[in-house]
Structure formats: structure tokens, C-alpha cells
Amino acid sequence: MEIAARPQVSALRRVVSRVGRTLTTPLLPDDYFEMLSSRWATRELRAEVIAVRRETPDTTTIVLRPAAAWPGHAAGQYLRLGVHIDGIRHWRAYTITSDDAHPDGLLSVTVKRVDGGRVSPWIATSCRPGDTVYLGEAEGTFVVPDPAPERILMLTAGSGITPIWSLLRSLSRADGVRDVVHVHCCRDEEDFIFAADLLAAGEHHDGYRLLPHYRSERERLTPADLDGLVPDWAERTTFLSGPSAMIDAFAAHWTEYGDRSLLHLERFQPVIGGDATTTPGSGGTIRFRMTEFEAESDGRTSILEAGEATGHALPHGCRMGVCHTCKCTLVSGRVRDLRTGEVLGDPGELIRTCVTAPEGPVELDEGHVVMRGTNARSIR
Amino acid sequence: MSPRPVSTDKQGTTADPNHPLHKLTPEQLEELGREFQAIHDEVYADLGERDAEYIRGLIRFHRRLAAVSRIALLGSGSTIGLVAGTAGLSVAKILENMEIGHNVLHGQWDWMNDPKIHSSTWEWDSASPSSSWKHSHNYVHHTYTNVIGKDKDVGYEIMRVDERQPWKPAYLGQPIYNLLLAALFEWGVAFHDLDLEAMRNGEKPMTQVKEELRGIVRKAMRQVVKDYIAFPLLSGRNWRRTLAANATANVVRNVWAYAIIFCGHFPDQAYTFTEEEAADESMGAWYVRQLIGAANIEGGDTFHLMSGNLSFQVEHHLFPDMPSSRYKEIAPRVKDICDRYELPYNTGPFLKQFGSVQRSLLRLAFPGGFQKRKPGPYVAPEPPASATETNPLRRAFPQVV
Numbered sequence: 001m002e003i004a005a006r007p008q009v010s011a012l013r014r015v016v017s018r019v020g021r022t023l024t025t026p027l028l029p030d031d032y033f034e035m036l037s038s039r040w041a042t043r044e045l046r047a048e049v050i051a052v053r054r055e056t057p058d059t060t061t062i063v064l065r066p067a068a069a070w071p072g073h074a075a076g077q078y079l080r081l082g083v084h085i086d087g088i089r090h091w092r093a094y095t096i097t098s099d100d101a102h103p104d105g106l107l108s109v110t111v112k113r114v115d116g117g118r119v120s121p122w123i124a125t126s127c128r129p130g131d132t133v134y135l136g137e138a139e140g141t142f143v144v145p146d147p148a149p150e151r152i153l154m155l156t157a158g159s160g161i162t163p164i165w166s167l168l169r170s171l172s173r174a175d176g177v178r179d180v181v182h183v184h185c186c187r188d189e190e191d192f193i194f195a196a197d198l199l200a201a202g203e204h205h206d207g208y209r210l211l212p213h214y215r216s217e218r219e220r221l222t223p224a225d226l227d228g229l230v231p232d233w234a235e236r237t238t239f240l241s242g243p244s245a246m247i248d249a250f251a252a253h254w255t256e257y258g259d260r261s262l263l264h265l266e267r268f269q270p271v272i273g274g275d276a277t278t279t280p281g282s283g284g285t286i287r288f289r290m291t292e293f294e295a296e297s298d299g300r301t302s303i304l305e306a307g308e309a310t311g312h313a314l315p316h317g318c319r320m321g322v323c324h325t326c327k328c329t330l331v332s333g334r335v336r337d338l339r340t341g342e343v344l345g346d347p348g349e350l351i352r353t354c355v356t357a358p359e360g361p362v363e364l365d366e367g368h369v370v371m372r373g374t375n376a377r378s379i380r
Numbered sequence: 381m382s383p384r385p386v387s388t389d390k391q392g393t394t395a396d397p398n399h400p401l402h403k404l405t406p407e408q409l410e411e412l413g414r415e416f417q418a419i420h421d422e423v424y425a426d427l428g429e430r431d432a433e434y435i436r437g438l439i440r441f442h443r444r445l446a447a448v449s450r451i452a453l454l455g456s457g458s459t460i461g462l463v464a465g466t467a468g469l470s471v472a473k474i475l476e477n478m479e480i481g482h483n484v485l486h487g488q489w490d491w492m493n494d495p496k497i498h499s500s501t502w503e504w505d506s507a508s509p510s511s512s513w514k515h516s517h518n519y520v521h522h523t524y525t526n527v528i529g530k531d532k533d534v535g536y537e538i539m540r541v542d543e544r545q546p547w548k549p550a551y552l553g554q555p556i557y558n559l560l561l562a563a564l565f566e567w568g569v570a571f572h573d574l575d576l577e578a579m580r581n582g583e584k585p586m587t588q589v590k591e592e593l594r595g596i597v598r599k600a601m602r603q604v605v606k607d608y609i610a611f612p613l614l615s616g617r618n619w620r621r622t623l624a625a626n627a628t629a630n631v632v633r634n635v636w637a638y639a640i641i642f643c644g645h646f647p648d649q650a651y652t653f654t655e656e657e658a659a660d661e662s663m664g665a666w667y668v669r670q671l672i673g674a675a676n677i678e679g680g681d682t683f684h685l686m687s688g689n690l691s692f693q694v695e696h697h698l699f700p701d702m703p704s705s706r707y708k709e710i711a712p713r714v715k716d717i718c719d720r721y722e723l724p725y726n727t728g729p730f731l732k733q734f735g736s737v738q739r740s741l742l743r744l745a746f747p748g749g750f751q752k753r754k755p756g757p758y759v760a761p762e763p764p765a766s767a768t769e770t771n772p773l774r775r776a777f778p779q780v781v
């Protein structure tokens with residue numbers, strides 16, 4: 001099940017908690033204290049929404065004040081945001097768009113409404129200052145490499161601009177915006193997130209050349225357009241962030257005509273095995289200890305899918321390694337991460353069943369009894 | 381669905397064409413399964429803020445009551461502090477174990493996706509660690525409900541609650557075990573969860589037993605330190621009274637939980653099954669077995685709350701992962717299904733259910749036994765005459781008659 005990050009608490013509070021537990025077991029002193037004030041919560045990092053700002057007609061930035069000190073992040077990283085909608089807590093990943101060195105320790109995320117979605121429309125219309133949200137850890141490897149590359153190409157579309165915005169700010173702070181070409185695709189200027197700042201930077205900053213590509217005026221951007229727009233694209237370190245179809249098309253282009261190692265990309269809807277060329281592992285038998293059933297994986301099939309194939313409704317959310325809903329405790333054995341090919345797992349570790357396959361026999365503690373058949377509980 | 385069994389049992393239940401488990405055709409069973417599933421799905425689709433507020437509010441109420449009662453007991457020197465504290469703590473412990481703990485551990489609130497009110501993280505105020513209990517209760521008992529030899533809650537491996545369990549001389553002590561189990565229920569449950577029989581049969585490796593035993597000891601230590609050492613110490617010279625109050629609250633909770641749970645499965649009305657009766661059953665037959673293997677207790681809203689809504693044991697067994705606060709709402713629909721498929725709907729007042737359980741426990745301590753009387757199919761009551769109002773007097777002077 002998906003949980004928030006642990007807030008950093010003082011040593012004194014930890015001692016109080018440990019001693020006080022003698023009296024409150026099986027609960028923690030916290031469980032009583034937090035009824036007095038939510039700032040006393042020490043188990044899950046919460047934040048208060050302090051401002052809601054409209055960026056474009058369908059994009060909203062929310063500014064958050066974490067209840068405990070934010071441990072910090074690198075520009076370009078994302079966090080998981082947990083919100084309560086109609087009694088249910090939903091988690092989604094959002095790029096952190098605030099300054100990674102914000103003087104007041106505030107955070108922000110910028111969310112584009114996905115029609116028919118659950119969380120993004122809620123943020124667009126129902127989220128208000130004063131609301132409480134939950135924060136996961138900062139995650140992600142879409143960050144500026146060290147040392148910063150000389151020549152950079154940014155390729156973005158729609159809300160995919162959010163990590164690029166953070167990268168640009170961090171680069172410019174280190175005087176790293178020396179030769180950046182930024183191609184951004186969206187419907188028109190009104191639909192351009194962070195347009196005012198970026199258009200101004202495009203005009204006044206020598207090292208930053210902005211090439212907006214408006215769908216209202218031109219055909220959708222294709223990899224073939226690159227030669228005309230940015231003739232030296234293949235030599236540039238490129239950061240690509242946008243919808244899946246765009247990423248797929250451009251990544252294929254880089255593999256064929258460019259240098260794939262110069263391309264960094266961020267998917268908002270990642271696919272398992274999509275980017276990494278991993279060799280499948282040995283597979284094995286998975287024993288689910290609490291509900292006493294076994295499943296088989298050939299090494300390509302995730303534990304989640306293998307378990308579901310036996311008719312059990314295992315908990316899951318995103319099915320792509322982002323949300324942590326599918327976590328089970330590893331009792332014994334090792335698993336292979338289907339995204340990276342890495343073999344990992346120590347007894348007692350929580351593993352994401354949607355992106356791992358057994359490497360030899362494994363035993364898992366699923367934490368609670370899983371129902372069979374259609375009594376599925378999927379939380380998304 | 382397994383083919384209709386031939387008579388193998390001298391008690392005759394398996395061959396009885398009127399036995400609720402065998403009277404429906406495979407097609408009827410399939411339809412019945414669909415109907416029950418539809419109730420589950422409708423409720424699940426409707427879960428939301430109202431339900432979340434209910435459990436959050438109840439958890440807050442329990443914590444406040446527990447805190448206030450513990451504080452009152454620090455002043456247990458005064459009679460008021462002692463009586464109010466003991467009563468408050470007893471109620472708090474009952475709520476915590478039954479309407480909150482049992483139901484959270486069943487995953488009834490997992491849909492909220494709140495890690496603090498979730499079956500995989502919850503720990504309850506009971507000697508039994510939640511992880512062992514989830515296996516023995518949620519999985520074993522709720523899957524093999526009332527199947528003799530498989531459901532280890534049929535007699536908890538120490539009692540004979542069904543005439544088809546073979547008699548052993550050890551059962552002569554049953555009336556005593558019964559009293560002890562009632563008073564020490566949480567300890568009985570903790571020990572039962574270890575499932576030593578599974579270990580003897582080689583179904584469970586020794587390493588797992590050791591691990592679980594360590595878990596129980598750790599958990600039990602914490603419980604004992606809290607109730608019998610730490611709080612008495614804090615009460616200073618009133619330590620004896622606080623100790624007695626805490627022990628009383630635990631026993632009150634134990635006896636209450638025992639009573640509710642025994643009324644849920646062992647009254648005469650509830651059916652038990654042989655392994656072959658339950659073998660290869662269809663989804664529909666699974667629902668029938670859950671339906672007739674449990675029995676409800678009639679009562680008011682406070683009674684239902686204090687019983688953790690296990691007074692709706694029938695609904696609970698049909699839908700173990702449905703929030704308990706919804707059982708009362710769906711009960712009429714379950715009854716309606718019983719009416720249409722001519723299946724029993726087991727229910728009765730507390731004293732009647734409890735009496736029939738105790739009578740069986742006494743009788744079955746001795747060899748032999750009696751076949752428990754089963755109710756016929758549930759028949760929905762005729763709509764009351766007042767609904768159409770044929771009585772002219774009543775129509776004219778409704779407040780008088």
C-alpha cells in the first residue's frame with residue numbers, strides 16, 4: 001500500500017514516542033497527539049496547500065507548505081502527491097516545479113487537467129488553500145548530469161514542460177544556460193505553461209533560444225522536422241518530456257539516427273520494459289504466504305500479473321512502478337526489476353510486484369488476505 | 381459445482397434433498413452467486429466520504445474514550461474514578477477489538493487507501509498479533525467456514541461444538557474449558573492462531589511456528605506491561621485498584637467477544653459441513669455455505685455497534701471485506717434473496733442464540749449428541765395490514781389505536 005514519506009523528527013520526539021509507546025501500545029503516542037494538532041504527526045509527511053494558481057485554462061499550480069522540514073530534492077525530480085477525494089486517498093506523481101532551494105521551504109507542483117481523470121480535475125477545480133495533502137519522497141533521475149553539458153536541446157510538449165522548467169532554473173543558477181535550444185509544443189500561446197517567463201527569457205537571454213511550436217498554426221512536430229529546426233540536434237544532450245506517443249517517436253529516432261546515450265527522457269506514463277533493454281531473468285515460483293497460494297513467472301511476467309493469473313485480486317494502482325500500491329514484503333528469495341534488469345531484494349524488504357519478477361523461488365507476505373475473483377479492490 | 385453427493389453420512393445431511401446446500405440446481409446457484417456479487421459491487425461502488433467519516437469518527441471516539449478512562453483510573457482511589465474508568469475502558473476495548481480492529485483487519489476499510497486504517501498495518505489491542513490472526517481467521521476460517529476438519533474455528537481444536545466431531549474423553553472437561561475460554565478469550569485466540577495442528581501435520585514449517593511464537597510473545601509482553609505494570613505503577617498507591625480495573629476491562633471484553641462470536645456460528649440454526657460437501661464448490665455454493673453457516677443476533681443500533689456488527693454475522697460471512705456499517709443496509713436484500721431461493725436466514729435474539737450454544741456445549745461434552753434443529757427457509761413477513769390501512773377506526777383516529 002502506498003504511503004507518504006516519513007517526516008524528519010527531533011531526537012527528543014523520537015524518545016518520547018518510544019517511551020510513551022509502553023502506555024499506548026498497540027498505538028503510538030502520535031495517534032493520540034495528532035488528534036490535538038496535525039503538526040504532531042510523525043509518521044506521514046503532510047503538507048498544507050497555501051496557494052492555488054491558474055497557469056493556463058487547464059493547468060494549475062498548487063503551492064504547499066510541508067508540515068515538517070522538506071528533505072530536499074534535485075531539480076527535475078518528482079514527488080508522489082496523495083490527496084483525499086470522496087473518502088479515498090489517491091496518489092499521483094508530479095514534477096516539483098518550485099525552486100529546489102526555496103528560501104521558505106515551500107514546494108509546488110503544476111498539474112494539467114486530464115479529462116476523465118480522477119486527481120488532476122480535482123486539483124483544477126476542488127483543491128483549496130487550507131487543504132491537507134500527503135507527500136512522498138522525491139524520486140526520479142531526470143536531472144542535469146554533472147558536469148552540465150555545453151550544448152543542450154530541450155524537447156517538450158504540454159505539461160511535459162514541468163521538469164524542463166525546473167532544470168532550466170537550476171541550470172541558469174549555475175550559469176549553465178549557455179547554448180540551450182528549447183522546442184516546446186502546445187496548442188497556442190494561451191495553452192503554453194510558464195509562457196510569460198519563458199518567452200521573456202527567450203527574448204532576453206542569449207544562451208536560451210525558444211522555438212514554440214503551436215499546433216493551432218502548424219502540423220504536429222515529428223522527428224523529421226528536427227533537421228530543419230535544430231540542425232545539430234544529434235550532437236546535443238537532449239532532454240525530452242511529453243506524451244507517450246511523442247516520446248516513443250523521438251526515442252526511436254535517436255536510436256536510429258542519433259546517439260541514444262545523449263537522450264534523457266521523462267515519461268509521465270512509463271511503460272515497463274519500454275526503454276531499458278533488459279534480459280529476462282530465470283523466473284520462478286512465487287508463494288504468497290498469507291493467503292497460501294502459489295504462482296509461476298517465466299521471468300518476463302511481473303509478480304503482480306503472475307498472481308492475478310491465478311485468479312487472485314492483488315492490490316495495485318499504476319502497474320508501472322510509480323504508485324507503490326502493489327508492495328509486498330519479501331520473505332525469502334530475490335527478484336529482478338523488469339525496468340532495469342537489476343536483481344535485488346533482501347528479506348523484509350518491500351518490493352513493487354508490478355515491476356519485478358521472481359529470480360528463483362520467492363516467498364512474499366502480501367500483508368492481508370487477497371480476495372479471489374471479482375472482489376477486486378483496485379485503488380486508483 | 382460437484383455432482384450431487386450420494387448418501388455417505390449416517391446423519392443423513394448430505395443425502396437430504398432439502399438441505400439448503402443441495403437443493404438448488406447449478407443454474408440457480410450461478411444466478412444466486414451473481415445476485416450476491418451484485419450487492420457487493422453496488423456497495424463498493426458507493427463507498428465514499430460518508431463511510432470514511434464513520435470509521436474515522438469512531439476511531440477518534442475510541443481514542444478519546446480510552447484516554448479519558450485511563451486518566452480516570454489514575455485516580456482510581458475515588459470510587460467514581462474507579463467505576464467510570466473501568467466501564468469506559470471496557471467499552472473502549474470492546475469497540476477497539478470488534479467494530480474497529482476486527483473489521484479493519486478484514487480489509488473492510490482498505491479501499492480508503494489510508495495507511496493508518498489498513499489491514500496490512502493495523503495492530504489491535506489483543507494478545508494475538510494481527511498477522512497470525514489474519515491468516516487463521518481471515519483466510520482459514522473465512523474460506524473454509526464451518527467445514528469440519530478444515531475450519532479450525534469449529535471448536536477451536538479444543539471443544540466439540542458439532543455432533544459430527546468424534547468424541548474424545550478430553551471433551552468431558554468442556555464445560556470448564558468453556559468458562560476459561562470466555563474469560564481468557566484473547567489468549568485463546570492468540571494460541572489458536574499458532575495452529576499447532578498444522579505444524580503437527582507438517583503443513584507449517586517449524587521455522588514459521590518459531591517466528592510466530594516470537595511475535596506472540598513480543599506482542600503479549602507489550603500488552604501485559606501496559607495493562608498490568610505501567611498503568612498500575614503510574615497510579616501510585618492506587619496501583620492495586622488500577623490493576624484490578626484493567627484486568628476487569630480485559631475480562632469484560634473477552635467474555636463479550638466470546639459471546640458474540642460463539643453466537644455467530646454455534647447456535648442450532650447454523651450448519652456445519654463435511655469436507656466432501658465443500659469440495660469443488662461453485663461461487664454460488666460458496667455463498668450458500670457462508671449464508672447458512674452463520675447466524676445473526678437481533679438487537680438495536682448500540683448492540684450492533686458493540687458487537688462490531690458481528691450481530692450481522694450472516695452478512696459478514698457473505699461479504700467479509702465490506703465495511704461493517706453497511707451490513708444493516710444490505711440485510712433486507714439478503715433476506716429477499718433467501719425468500720426467493722427458499723434458503724434459511726439464521727437469526728434470533730441474543731439470549732436464545734446464546735442459550736442454544738451453551739446447551740450444545742454441555743451436551744456435546746459427552747459422547748453422541750443430537751442433530752441440531754434447523755429452521756426452514758426464510759419467509760418474508762406479509763406486509764402489515766396497517767400499510768394499506770383497512771381498519772376504519774385506525775384511519776380515523778391513527779393516534780388512538
Ligand SMILES: Cc1cc2nc3c(=O)[nH]c(=O)nc-3n(C[C@H](O)[C@H](O)[C@H](O)COP(=O)(O)OP(=O)(O)OC[C@H]3O[C@@H](n4cnc5c(N)ncnc54)[C@H](O)[C@@H]3O)c2cc1C
Nearest residue numbers: 078092093094095110111112114117118119120159162268
Ligand atoms: C514521473 C511523473 C511525473 C509527472 N509529472 C507531472 C506534472 O508535472 N504535471 C502533470 O500534470 N502531470 C504529471 N504526471 C502525470 C500525473 O501523475 C497523472 O498521471 C495525471 O495528472 C493524470 O492523473 P488523473 O488522476 O487526473 O488521471 P487518471 O485517473 O489517472 O487517468 C484517467 C485517464 O487518463 C489517462 N492518463 C493518465 N495520465 C495521463 C497523461 N499524463 N496524459 C494523458 N492521459 C493520461 C489514463 O490512461 C486514463 O485513461 C507525471 C507522471 C509521472 C509518472
Ligand code: FES
Nearest residue numbers: 317318319324354
Ligand atoms: S507501483 Fe503502482 S502498481 Fe506497482
